[in-house]
Amino acid sequence: MTKATTHAAEPATTTDKGDFGASGAPEVEVHAALDHPALDGDPRAGTTAEQNRIDFNDPHKPGHEVVEEALKAK
Numbered sequence: 724m725t726k727a728t729t730h731a732a733e734p735a736t737t738t739d740k741g742d743f744g745a746s747g748a749p750e751v752e753v754h755a756a757l758d759h760p761a762l763d764g765d766p767r768a769g770t771t772a773e774q775n776r777i778d779f780n781d782p783h784k785p786g787h788e789v790v791e792e793a794l795k796a797k
Contacts, residue, residue, distance in 0.1 A: 773797075 742750040757764050767775055777793045779786055 740750045740752060744750050755762065777789060779789055781789060784792075
């Protein structure tokens with residue numbers, strides 16, 4: 724589980740919790756200023772449910788092909 728805190732004056736840091744998640748990756752706590760302009764605190768704001776259903780995690784296809792296939796399958 725990742726836990727984020729907001730402290731605008733502090734640099735972003737991580738803390739190793741010593742635990743491991745289901746994926747086998749170590750769990751860390753992230754301490755970052757989520758209100759910083761370089762971070763998007765709500766990355767899905769202004770998008771539709773249809774846009775959020777498209778899976779862009781295929782490393783063998785460029786994004787435009789993934790979108791074309793998703794629109795054709797509709």
